[in-house]
Amino acid sequence: MNISQPAISQHIHALEDYYGAKLFERSSKKVELTQAGYTLYQYAKEIMELHRLAKRAVSDLVDLVTGRLTIGASFTIGEYVLPRLLAAFSRKYPDVKFSVTIGNTEFVRERTRESGIDLGLVEGLVDDAQLINEQFLVDELILVVSKHHPLARVSSIGKQEIADQLRNDTFIMREEGSGTRSTVDKVLQNLGIEPAHVITLGSTQAIKEAVEVNLGVTMLSKWTLNKELKLGSLKPVRIKDYDVTRGFYLIQHRDKFQSKACAEFTRFLREEKLISILR
Numbered sequence: 001m002n003i004s005q006p007a008i009s010q011h012i013h014a015l016e017d018y019y020g021a022k023l024f025e026r027s028s029k030k031v032e033l034t035q036a037g038y039t040l041y042q043y044a045k046e047i048m049e050l051h052r053l054a055k056r057a058v059s060d061l062v063d064l065v066t067g068r069l070t071i072g073a074s075f076t077i078g079e080y081v082l083p084r085l086l087a088a089f090s091r092k093y094p095d096v097k098f099s100v101t102i103g104n105t106e107f108v109r110e111r112t113r114e115s116g117i118d119l120g121l122v123e124g125l126v127d128d129a130q131l132i133n134e135q136f137l138v139d140e141l142i143l144v145v146s147k148h149h150p151l152a153r154v155s156s157i158g159k160q161e162i163a164d165q166l167r168n169d170t171f172i173m174r175e176e177g178s179g180t181r182s183t184v185d186k187v188l189q190n191l192g193i194e195p196a197h198v199i200t201l202g203s204t205q206a207i208k209e210a211v212e213v214n215l216g217v218t219m220l221s222k223w224t225l226n227k228e229l230k231l232g233s234l235k236p237v238r239i240k241d242y243d244v245t246r247g248f249y250l251i252q253h254r255d256k257f258q259s260k261a262c263a264e265f266t267r268f269l270r271e272e273k274l275i276s277i278l279r
Contacts, residue, residue: 056259066095069261072117078102080224088277096261105179118262120251123179135247136269140222144234146214156238163193170216171195172207184219
């Protein structure tokens with residue numbers, strides 16, 4: 001911090017004189033906060049946060065779309081959709097800097113609820129009274145198999161046929177807490193399917209790799225499959241008269257201050273032709 005030790009000691013003594021309380025316990029090995037010091041520390045953090053918000057609010061008054069935007073995204077969106085959206089947004093607002101955290105839908109919900117991020121992008125509705133949900137994109141989940149799988153020879157299959165096939169096959173799924181997992185669980189239940197064996201993997205890329213080597217079958221977002229379907233390493237199998245769609249949602253805390261950058265990114269998701277950006 002480019003501050004000398006004596007200068008720091010002077011600042012500490014001045015604070016202790018001002019508040020009339022001992023703020024630190026000192027020993028030969030360590031320095032620790034007293035209860036009074038810990039209390040002051042909590043207020044100091046709030047003061048610094050208010051200073052940051054004030055700076056952002058003043059910048060907004062002069063219509064400068066600048067600053068840092070913190071985004072949380074579930075894996076499917078964060079790895080396959082968000083990078084293209086950020087590239088397009090950055091061309092319009094090059095002065096906005098991004099910080100992106102990726103986790104499953106439940107993780108993003110918690111971070112948004114705690115106001116640890118400005119906004120979250122997740123798969124499916126989030127049931128939380130403190131959060132606002134707004135759909136910004138429609139997704140479709142597609143059943144895919146390896147090019148070596150028996151189903152690779154057909155383009156579509158009936159509900160009963162796919163149920164019979166999967167009862168003797170391995171189904172590869174995301175972990176609990178994933179938005180994709182939640183949707184796929186509902187699909188399997190709706191079709192009355194209990195796969196012979198289930199493998200759980202923590203990333204979409206790992207699932208695609210496993211299916212490519214014919215370890216099992218899976219159901220994934222169409223946005224995650226562009227390269228594999230073009231190359232032919234994975235084959236889509238449509239279920240006749242049964243489309244699986246869901247929404248991708250923007251979530252925000254109801255009471256969190258919204259910067260100009262955050263407002264513009266929200267407007268971008270609402271108004272831009274996202275499908276053309278993602279193709």
